[in-house]
Amino acid sequence: MKIHLRQIPADGLHLEGEEECPIPELATDDVRCTGPLRYSLDVGISEGALWASGTLAQPVELRCVRCLESFPFDIEAKAFSLHLDLTGPELIDLTPYLREDILLNLPAHPHCDREGGRKCPAEPRSEPDASPTEDGKRQPDWSALDKLKL
Numbered sequence: 001m002k003i004h005l006r007q008i009p010a011d012g013l014h015l016e017g018e019e020e021c022p023i024p025e026l027a028t029d030d031v032r033c034t035g036p037l038r039y040s041l042d043v044g045i046s047e048g049a050l051w052a053s054g055t056l057a058q059p060v061e062l063r064c065v066r067c068l069e070s071f072p073f074d075i076e077a078k079a080f081s082l083h084l085d086l087t088g089p090e091l092i093d094l095t096p097y098l099r100e101d102i103l104l105n106l107p108a109h110p111h112c113d114r115e116g117g118r119k120c121p122a123e124p125r126s127e128p129d130a131s132p133t134e135d136g137k138r139q140p141d142w143s144a145l146d147k148l149k150l
Contacts, residue, residue, distance in 0.1 A: 001094045003043060005050070005086065012044035021058065022099040031106070034072065035059040037098065041080070050092055052082040058102050064112035067122035071112040077101040 001019050021033035041054035056077040061070050082097050113120040 001039070001098065003050075003092050003094060005045065005090045005092065008043060008045055008050075012042055014040075014042050015054075016040045019095075019098075022095050023058070023102055030063045032061045032070075033058065034061050037102070039080075039098070045086070048086050050082070050084045050086055052080070052084075052094065052097075054080050056080050056098060056101060060106075062107070062110040064120060064122070065109045066111060066120050069112060069121070071110075071118065073107075073110065073114075075102055075105050077105050 001015075003015075007013070016039065018036035018038050020036060022037055023031075023033065035058075038057045039054065041052050043050070043052045045051075056075075058075045060073055060075055062073045063070050080098070080101050082094070084092065084097075086092075107114070111120060112118050
């Protein structure tokens, strides 16, 4: 997303729309863009600097670290913010800054049941013989270690 500084009025500019996925180099089996980047930004110039703030949303397909199944996910940057000193050209490319915020909001260990709308098939199941205590926690089971012969 490129912005020409002379097109920004004194009271700022509101930009809303869609751009091509800014993270195509991540297209692997684990992360894949499934749509364009959606943005809603307010942009302005103040005291020799460009400022921008707003929201970003990038739909992707991630691979669950437990079950290894792909699932849809929206990477959201709800508080995108940028302050950039103006020292050079009149045309500013915001793409690297948008890409950085998208990557920072990418989950490091994605789980398909993270949002609660799905149950992961690889979720650990509780053992039927585990007896919970009064506060709902499971009793530690040391019987396997008692059988250990050193």
